[in-house]
Amino acid sequence: MTPKIAEFLRVQQPATPCLVLDVDRMEDNYRAITRALPLARVYYAVKANPARPILDRLVKLGSSFDAASFEEIRACLESGAAPSAISYGNTVKKVSAIRAAHAAGVSMFAFDSAEELEKLAENAPGARVYCRIMVANEGADWPLSRKFGTSVESARELMSRAADMGLDPYGLSFHVGSQQTSTASYEAAIGKVGMLFTDLKDAGINVRMVNLGGGFPIRYRDEVPGIDDFGAAIMHAMIACFGNALPEMLIEPGRSVVGNAGLVNAEVVLVSRREKDDPVRWVYLDIGRFGGLAETEGESIKYEIATPHDGTAMGPVALAGPTCDGADILYEKSNYRLPLALKSGDVVQIRSTGAYVTTYASQAFNGFAPLAEHYI
Numbered sequence: 001m002t003p004k005i006a007e008f009l010r011v012q013q014p015a016t017p018c019l020v021l022d023v024d025r026m027e028d029n030y031r032a033i034t035r036a037l038p039l040a041r042v043y044y045a046v047k048a049n050p051a052r053p054i055l056d057r058l059v060k061l062g063s064s065f066d067a068a069s070f071e072e073i074r075a076c077l078e079s080g081a082a083p084s085a086i087s088y089g090n091t092v093k094k095v096s097a098i099r100a101a102h103a104a105g106v107s108m109f110a111f112d113s114a115e116e117l118e119k120l121a122e123n124a125p126g127a128r129v130y131c132r133i134m135v136a137n138e139g140a141d142w143p144l145s146r147k148f149g150t151s152v153e154s155a156r157e158l159m160s161r162a163a164d165m166g167l168d169p170y171g172l173s174f175h176v177g178s179q180q181t182s183t184a185s186y187e188a189a190i191g192k193v194g195m196l197f198t199d200l201k202d203a204g205i206n207v208r209m210v211n212l213g214g215g216f217p218i219r220y221r222d223e224v225p226g227i228d229d230f231g232a233a234i235m236h237a238m239i240a241c242f243g244n245a246l247p248e249m250l251i252e253p254g255r256s257v258v259g260n261a262g263l264v265n266a267e268v269v270l271v272s273r274r275e276k277d278d279p280v281r282w283v284y285l286d287i288g289r290f291g292g293l294a295e296t297e298g299e300s301i302k303y304e305i306a307t308p309h310d311g312t313a314m315g316p317v318a319l320a321g322p323t324c325d326g327a328d329i330l331y332e333k334s335n336y337r338l339p340l341a342l343k344s345g346d347v348v349q350i351r352s353t354g355a356y357v358t359t360y361a362s363q364a365f366n367g368f369a370p371l372a373e374h375y376i
């Protein structure tokens with residue numbers, strides 16, 4: 001919790017549940033990332049948190065943007081981003097959205113299939129395109145990769161065809177999975193993509209960029225390597241692969257920019273025991289899976305929870321949301337423990353919820369309003 005957030009909660013006592021995010025803390029994160037990888041251009045992954053105050057601040061800081069839809073592109077433009085600073089990074093795009101992006105001056109597009117490449121050639125002629133390669137996602141708490149990317153062999157063929165189709169075969173990309181806790185996953189991916197890059201160059205294709213994606217982890221319940229460790233591992237692998245002839249480097253951090261800049265303030269609705277002598281208490285909060293905590297699916301992301309009774313005796317709990325849906329359970333198997341004094345009406349903080357929370361909130365399921373947001 002930053003001093004600014006603590007002060008806001010104390011003075012404003014906002015209605016729960018709500019996200020409170022310190023935009024200055026987000027700026028600190030952004031700066032730390034650019035310091036760790038000074039040779040890479042940062043394309044903030046808008047989906048992590050597309051709120052206006054975040055995009056406005058990032059435009060001021062000179063960030064570029066990775067957008068997944070025309071709506072996200074429009075949000076970036078409205079915050080003052082130049083079209084040239086926006087990458088349309090989704091490999092699955094509607095034709096109408098490709099056309100709208102192209103008309104708005106966006107000139108950089110991702111693809112991972114022949115079919116998408118054809119759509120780009122027809123609807124965004126001359127655009128810079130980059131091919132997403134499938135890489136291992138081991139070590140990621142929130143993997144992505146089975147849905148996206150293609151093999152090295154097919155990327156080789158598609159990148160040659162891109163040039164023949166009047167597109168600019170600009171580069172290659174990968175994503176090692178979100179909340180990736182292993183630096184080795186980037187090293188392995190760079191090795192794989194680097195070899196293809198060299199082959200393409202040797203074949204006379206004017207490929208110039210490697211997009212390393214996002215995935216950089218933040219601390220939830222468990223310690224993770226810092227951004228400097230990832231920066232060092234990445235640069236080591238890049239130099240091993242390319243020597244002095246480094247290509248343009250892009251990164252697309254989302255979680256590591258905004259995640260720990262915000263918290264959710266929530267109220268305990270009920271503390272109960274299934275049976276009188278059950279050691280495990282069920283703690284129901286006024287936010288759950290449908291209120292925005294979707295990354296608790298499979299108990300993948302394990303948020304830290306602070307209570308007014310921290311430092312007193314603890315006992316085991318299961319945590320759940322307030323809806324009448326059986327899937328609305330946050331943690332049952334992850335050995336959460338909370339103070340025995342915790343009771344209905346207490347206000348708790350769910351830490352590091354600045355990324356992938358607000359936009360996952362449902363529309364009035366069971367009558368619960370989407371998560372309120374305060375950017376300070």
Ligand SMILES: *Cc1c(COP(=O)(O)O)cnc(C)c1O
Nearest residue numbers: 045178179214215252253254255
């Ligand atoms: C989601 C996503 C990101 C951001 O990932 P983080 O793990 O939040 O850093 C970056 N690039 C692409 C293509 C994505 O889909």
